[in-house]
Amino acid sequence: MNLKLDHISNIKSNTLQITGSKSETNRLLILQSLYPQIEIENISNSDDSQLMQAALASKDEVVDIHHAGTAMRFLTAYFAVKKGRKTILTGSKRMQERPIKILVDALRQLGCEINYEKDEGFPPIKILGKDPITNKVSLAANVSSQYISALMLIASSLPEGLEIKLEGKVTSVPYIKMTLSLLKDVGISGSFENNVIRIKPVKVLSSKNIVVESDWSSASYFYSIVALSDNKSVTLGSYKKNSYQGDSSLADIYKKLGVETTFQNNEITLTKTSVSNQSEVLKLDLSNSPDIAQTIAVTCFGLGKGCYLTGLHTLKIKETDRLEALKTEIEKLGGEVVITENSLRLSPSVSITSDIAIDTYHDHRMAMAFAPLALRTALYINDADVVSKSYPDFWNDLKKLDFKVL
Numbered sequence: 294m295n296l297k298l299d300h301i302s303n304i305k306s307n308t309l310q311i312t313g314s315k316s317e318t319n320r321l322l323i324l325q326s327l328y329p330q331i332e333i334e335n336i337s338n339s340d341d342s343q344l345m346q347a348a349l350a351s352k353d354e355v356v357d358i359h360h361a362g363t364a365m366r367f368l369t370a371y372f373a374v375k376k377g378r379k380t381i382l383t384g385s386k387r388m389q390e391r392p393i394k395i396l397v398d399a400l401r402q403l404g405c406e407i408n409y410e411k412d413e414g415f416p417p418i419k420i421l422g423k424d425p426i427t428n429k430v431s432l433a434a435n436v437s438s439q440y441i442s443a444l445m446l447i448a449s450s451l452p453e454g455l456e457i458k459l460e461g462k463v464t465s466v467p468y469i470k471m472t473l474s475l476l477k478d479v480g481i482s483g484s485f486e487n488n489v490i491r492i493k494p495v496k497v498l499s500s501k502n503i504v505v506e507s508d509w510s511s512a513s514y515f516y517s518i519v520a521l522s523d524n525k526s527v528t529l530g531s532y533k534k535n536s537y538q539g540d541s542s543l544a545d546i547y548k549k550l551g552v553e554t555t556f557q558n559n560e561i562t563l564t565k566t567s568v569s570n571q572s573e574v575l576k577l578d579l580s581n582s583p584d585i586a587q588t589i590a591v592t593c594f595g596l597g598k599g600c601y602l603t604g605l606h607t608l609k610i611k612e613t614d615r616l617e618a619l620k621t622e623i624e625k626l627g628g629e630v631v632i633t634e635n636s637l638r639l640s641p642s643v644s645i646t647s648d649i650a651i652d653t654y655h656d657h658r659m660a661m662a663f664a665p666l667a668l669r670t671a672l673y674i675n676d677a678d679v680v681s682k683s684y685p686d687f688w689n690d691l692k693k694l695d696f697k698v699l
């Protein structure tokens with residue numbers, strides 16, 4: 294499905310209910326499978342969470358998780374310690390290019406039997422569930438925090454718990470802390486100090502009802518829309534001031550892009566103020582919140598503001614190579630972008646080319662990050678249904694703000 298977004302001069306202020314965080318949901322779904330006493334509210338309606346639910350319910354040998362990175366990584370660990378269970382875990386063409394070796398090697402240290410079905414180091418993988426032979430494991434922490442969260446999520450179900458030693462510079466740290474916080478919320482104790490994570494064993498938990506906070510990465514697109522609007526505001530529910538999600542740093546980051554955030558009764562209201570220093574290049578290290586890099590780059594482009602984003606080393610192995618994709622699409626619109634292995638520099642620009650078709654490369658965030666530019670010019674979004682990976686209601690929600698989605 295290709296969409297046209299007509300040029301709009303402003304939005305209508307409105308209130309939207311955003312679906313639950315897919316990161317929190319997918320962690321809690323694994324924990325619920327291990328401890329059925331856990332009840333979850335405000336589950337994400339994303340494809341990735343639906344795929345996780347289907348995979349956990351499946352009795353089939355082949356489990357296909359399509360594009361869902363967290364499902365791939367978390368389920369690898371989950372099935373690896375399900376004694377006697379045989380699973381072939383596979384995913385989309387892109388998933389088969391996203392590395393998993395660091396996690397597989399860590400699970401092999403525990404005595405798990407995992408083999409590659411095609412290319413060494415990549416899905417699909419064949420897993421034969423085994424009991425662990427040790428309670429200690431070490432792994433590189435600079436490629437994806439999802440490998441670490443995967444181990445943390447199964448840790449308490451192992452007879453002696455788990456000690457996880459992180460090697461190298463730890464990336465996407467808030468996601469590791471989110472895992473630890475959710476473990477604590479359901480009643481599992483653990484610690485994360487000096488690059489060592491320790492999780493205690495737990496056989497049975499008492500009943501727990503956990504409410505998933507709404508998705509902050511999804512909120513990022515409304516920060517961008519408000520930044521590009523003319524004195525409008527958007528209210529989003531349900532959010533907390535003390536979020537587990539690292540992307541809640543949006544509230545601080547967007548102050549510099551002219552958006553004020555106020556918290557009231559589980560809602561956030563984003564209100565347009567003025568961009569304080571238009572000519573100043575926005576410099577940010579996004580190693581703690583990689584998923585909002587595309588949104589921020591496109592907001593800056595829409596504002597005609599330069600930015601220099603660093604800490605982007607994980608972007609190349611996500612749904613697409615997001616650095617290449619951003620450069621290609623922003624340049625189609627007339628911008629100037631320089632990328633390295635871990636950074637993106639956008640020059641301040643003046644005009645935006647109209648009626649360009651944005652390619653999305655099977656990446657939900659490419660579609661959603663570019664949509665706010667309708668406040669500047671008419672544009673097309675190719676394969677617009679990719680948004681369902683994290684935010685199936687996205688286009689409908691834009692219509693509620695008076696976007697002309699055709």
Ligand SMILES: O=C(O)C1=C[C@@H](OP(=O)(O)O)[C@@H](O)[C@H](O)C1
Pocket residue numbers: 315316317363436437438439442464465468583584607
């Ligand atoms: O644990 C999680 O829920 C996630 C961790 C991050 O991945 P990396 O740790 O691979 O950067 C993030 O990009 C992804 O969308 C969700």
Ligand SMILES: C=C(OP(=O)(O)O)C(=O)O
Pocket residue numbers: 360361362363364584611612658683
């Ligand atoms: C990178 C993402 O997801 P995943 O790694 O779970 O596929 C994302 O949602 O931006």
